[in-house]
Amino acid sequence: MIKIANKFLYFIRNETVLFFAVILALISCAIVPPNLGYINYIDWDTLALLFGLMAVMQGFQKAGVFVYLANQLLKTAKTSRKISLILVFLPFVFSTVITNDVSLITFVPFSIIVLRIAGLQRLVVPVTIMQTIAANIGSSLTPMGNPQNLYLYTKFEISFSNLLVLMLPYVIITAIFLLIFVLISKSEQVCQIHVNTQSGNLKTLSCCWLGFIICLLGIFKIIPALAIAAVIAVFLLIADRKILLSVDYSLLATFFAFFIFIGNIKSIEGFRIFLSSVINGHVKALAVITSQIISNVPSALLLSGFTDNWNDLVTGCNIGGLGTLIASMASLISYKIVAKQYPNLKKQYFIKFTISNFALLTLLFTVSFIL
Secondary structure, three states: HHHHHHHHHHHHHHHHHHHHHHHHHHHHHHHHOOOOOHHHOOOOOHHHHHHHHHHHHHHHHHHHHHHHHHHHHHHOEEEHHHHHHHHHHHHHHHHHHOOOOHHHHHHHHHHHHHHHHHHHHHHHHHHHHHHHHHHHHHHHHHHHHHHHHHHHHHHHHHHHHHHHHHHHHHHHHHHHHHHHHHHOOOOOOOOOOOOOOOOHHHHHHHEEEEHHHHHHHOOOOOHHHHHHHHHHHHHHHOOOOHHHOOOOOOHHHHHHHHHHHHHHHHHHHHHHHHHHHOOOOHHHHHHHHHHHHHHHHHHHHHOOOOOHHHHHHHHHHHHHOOOOOOHHHHHHHHHHHHHOOHHHHHHHHHHHHHHHHHHHHEEEEHHHHHO
């Protein structure tokens, strides 16, 4: 019994958002008994595309492609400032394609190794914090950059160009913010940095690129999303089951649970009208505020059920990923990695993370009313 209780507590600590999503879904099921209408609650295209992208990115990560490319760039770095510049902007650029969480899972551990080799451990906290900001805002530029964008892009049938134009000003301002951080930091000469890495074989890389291209065709609605997910699942079942098992199914389950909850709440007319009236005219602010408490992915799922103002919802959920440590679940990845490697830096990391994130959030939120 004690072991079961410990496992349950471990699950809640590690999958808090999923746990509460399931609880909300179950409560809503008690109010609106399960029926065939539940099938229409689920955005199957979003789940299919999210699965496909996660599987493909796991393949790229396993092949060591991103770390290999980063290592090649670092060969030209001869100062601590240039190293910081490369390490910070790697997740900023790559997150537009490989998602914010994959960027941080890949580049934060790599950066810690690089800084340790270069004798620049003093930069671990500031560089990791800026990498996290870079990944969270850089990812906002494209549909495949983060889960909430992919969902909102699919639900509201947003065009790629409209999303790009909407988020580009915030991405540019963040790039300037990051660049200033790097330029004002103390610079010193360092020896050439090299980390032993190698990319996967041609066959593996070809399969990954093919999978990514197929996913893009799904995003642009050229190939049905469900067909893409089925092809990728069957291929991995035969070729590499480890990648299939490494997909973040808890994220998919979180989406599924929230779809059930939102669908049930929307079917209660009085409650739906009340929430719609509360949200109307305050979408952006509410997206930012709720993101600080339950993170931006659940906020996007929740608020999207009661508003058609996708511009403010996309903006609010993306810049709302800044702020608290849980505003974007991807931010917890960086924190956990640093806390594990340098337990004595946890307090310093938390304080500097909070200050820098809220400073940029305030700036971007203010700019959003000017644009």
